[in-house]
Amino acid sequence: MPLDLTSYVGASAGPPFPAPVAVNEAMIRHWCEAMGDGNLRYAGGTEAPPTMLLAWTMPGFGKTPAPRLGTQGELMAKLDAAGFTSVVATDTEEEYVRYLRPGDHVTATTIIENVSDEKKTGLGVGHFVTTATTFTAAEGEVVGRATFRILKFEPPPKTDPAPPRPRPPVNRDNQFFWDGTLENELRIQRCTSCQALRHPPGPMCPRCRSLSWDYIVASGRGTVYSHVRHHYPPMPQFGSPHNVVLVDLEEGVRFVSNLLDESAEIVIGMPVQLVFTKVADDYVLPQFQARRPGEAERQFGVAE
Amino acid sequence: MTARVGDKLPPVEVPLTRTLIVATALASRDYQDVHHDPDAARERGGKDVFMNIMTTNGLVGRFVTDWAGPEATLKRVKIRLGVPNYPGDTMTLTGTVSAIEGGVATVDVRGANSMGDHVTGTVEVEVVPAREAEAETEPTRKC
Numbered sequence: 359m360p361l362d363l364t365s366y367v368g369a370s371a372g373p374p375f376p377a378p379v380a381v382n383e384a385m386i387r388h389w390c391e392a393m394g395d396g397n398l399r400y401a402g403g404t405e406a407p408p409t410m411l412l413a414w415t416m417p418g419f420g421k422t423p424a425p426r427l428g429t430q431g432e433l434m435a436k437l438d439a440a441g442f443t444s445v446v447a448t449d450t451e452e453e454y455v456r457y458l459r460p461g462d463h464v465t466a467t468t469i470i471e472n473v474s475d476e477k478k479t480g481l482g483v484g485h486f487v488t489t490a491t492t493f494t495a496a497e498g499e500v501v502g503r504a505t506f507r508i509l510k511f512e513p514p515p516k517t518d519p520a521p522p523r524p525r526p527p528v529n530r531d532n533q534f535f536w537d538g539t540l541e542n543e544l545r546i547q548r549c550t551s552c553q554a555l556r557h558p559p560g561p562m563c564p565r566c567r568s569l570s571w572d573y574i575v576a577s578g579r580g581t582v583y584s585h586v587r588h589h590y591p592p593m594p595q596f597g598s599p600h601n602v603v604l605v606d607l608e609e610g611v612r613f614v615s616n617l618l619d620e621s622a623e624i625v626i627g628m629p630v631q632l633v634f635t636k637v638a639d640d641y642v643l644p645q646f647q648a649r650r651p652g653e654a655e656r657q658f659g660v661a662e
Numbered sequence: 663m664t665a666r667v668g669d670k671l672p673p674v675e676v677p678l679t680r681t682l683i684v685a686t687a688l689a690s691r692d693y694q695d696v697h698h699d700p701d702a703a704r705e706r707g708g709k710d711v712f713m714n715i716m717t718t719n720g721l722v723g724r725f726v727t728d729w730a731g732p733e734a735t736l737k738r739v740k741i742r743l744g745v746p747n748y749p750g751d752t753m754t755l756t757g758t759v760s761a762i763e764g765g766v767a768t769v770d771v772r773g774a775n776s777m778g779d780h781v782t783g784t785v786e787v788e789v790v791p792a793r794e795a796e797a798e799t800e801p802t803r804k805c
Contacts, residue, residue, distance in 0.1 A: 385689075392682070392689035393717070395724040398732040408736045409723035412716055416691035444706050447715035449742040457735070481707065513707040 361440055363433065363473040363485065371468035371489055372428020377414040381406050381462040389413065399457070406462075408454035411493060411502045415466040425489075425508075430470060433487065434510065442484050442510040451505040458502075462495045471505065484511025521595045523637050532559040534573060539642040542634045544576040546611055557611040578632030579649065580605040583612060585624045605630055605646055618647045665767045665789050671729045671757035676721060678713065678775065680749040686717035713747035718781050722771050725755040726785045730767070734787050737766055741783030751775040757785075765789060 379385075383403025389410050390400050399405050406414075417423055425434055458464065474486040486509050493502040528536050535558075538545035547559045551568035562569055584604040592598040596616075601624060605613045617624055618633060631649035634642050676682075687697035692714045695702035703711045723739055747753055753775045761768040767789045773781040 385691075389689045389720070392685040393720045393724055395720070395727075397724070397727050399727075407720065407723065409716070409720040409739060410690070413690040413692075418691055419693045447743065449740075450715055450719060451738070451740040452719065453738045454736050 360476050361436065366429065366433045366470050366473050369429050369470050371430035371470050374465050374467040375415050377464045378418055381414060381458045381460050381464065383460055403460055406458040408457055411452055411454065412504060414464045430468065430489065433470065437485060437510040441512045444511050444513045446481060446509050447506065448486065448509050449507045453503045455501050464501065465494050466491050467494065479509060479511060481509065482511040482514050484509050520597065523595055525641060531561050535559050539634065539644055544578060544632055544644045545573040546576050546609055547571050547573050555609055555611050557613060576607050576609055576632065580607045580630050582624060582626055582628045582630055584626065603646060616645050618645050622648050665759050665762060667759050667762055669759040671725065671769065674725050674755045676753045676755065678747050678749055678751045678753055680711065683711055683713050683749055686720065687714045690714060690716035692716060708746065710748045715743060718743065722773065722781060722783060722785060725757065725771065726769050726787050730787050730789050734789050736785065736787050738786040739783065741781050743781055744779040745775065745777040747775060747780050753780055
């Protein structure tokens with residue numbers, strides 16, 4: 359439902375805001391140095407650059423900015439709560455009645471001049487808020503005026519690069535397996551006592567309890583035994599959503615992996631072919647792709 | 663100083679260093695994180711820290727008074743922001759006198775970086791004292 363913000367139009371933004379310090383030579387000098395402004399009118403700090411007008415009534419580090427106080431603060435809180443959490447200044451119009459001089463105590467009095475309807479912008483959806491500020495010196499002398507327009511908008515969703523794929527824990531039991539992937543070999547552990555194949559790797563044969571083993575190298579051919587598409591919780595390190603396939607290798611063990619083509623329809627029983635994906639120089643993943651008749655038996659992929 | 667409609671101001675190139683963006687934000691007492699903290703700026707959808715509007719305003723003012731001289735008085739600066747000024751880029755300020763009335767010149771200003779117009783606006787600057795401005799309206803005056 360669109361926000362009704364019409365009651366804020368014309369309202370006082372908050373109590374008059376006096377500058378924390380009088381116009382002074384130090385701040386003038388700091389400004390001119392940073393801006394690269396060598397105008398002789400400001401040299402020696404006798405007059406302040408007129409474009410400094412807003413700087414005098416900035417609250418300072420760690421202080422609540424004026425827009426966060428009073429009625430304007432209430433409006434901003436309402437926009438924040440509706441999701442328009444980001445702010446960007448879009449345009450200003452400043453009128454300089456006279457140049458300020460050191461010793462001038464400036465007070466800013468602001469009204470909320472306009473609040474736009476919800477607008478679509480290049481930055482996102484939001485509301486424009488226009489404030490009109492009158493700057494006065496001693497005895498209410500008007501020294502300048504400023505119209506300041508900001509866009510309070512909802513930032514578009516972030517498009518951070520995906521975090522890196524997590525690395526497997528490598529230990530003495532599975533070192534041979536991961537070493538094999540670096541050689542583009544899918545190694546299947548074999549019991550040297552009873553010749554049974556097993557995966558995932560482990561120290562003892564589950565069939566005959568022998569601790570002696572070696573390995574064979576898989577052909578790379580298999581069929582999909584089962585599969586699932588993981589949506590939630592999102593795991594951007596794997597690509598989200600991503601598929602998980604359980605592959606029956608033709609040697610007779612099952613292997614958990616991914617099918618590389620995310621757009622392919624995965625069907626139980628479909629023939630698949632091993633592909634090695636290089637994640638990093640020392641990290642290669644055995645993955646699968648659909649196997650088509652006549653295709654080369656083993657392919658080596660490289661992840662971008 | 664004499665100004666005529668159609669006069670072009672000497673262009674000024676402003677190298678947009680990270681130091682300039684941070685130093686000018688602080689000189690204008692603007693402590694919003696997007697003007698000095700790259701992580702915070704990215705969090706809020708920016709590419710990097712970016713110049714605050716008061717600095718753009720100050721640079722536009724300086725651009726015009728550098729041309730008009732120290733006797734000139736800024737009366738009004740009206741600007742609209744386009745693409746942000748990010749570090750590593752250069753903003754080129756250009757301007758043309760579009761009107762002169764009562765000794766006040768209106769200068770159309772544009773500040774462009776590699777992505778397009780960062781700022782467009784108009785500056786009204788009193789280029790000659792009011793007394794001379796009256797004389798300027800007499801047809802006998804030589805420019």
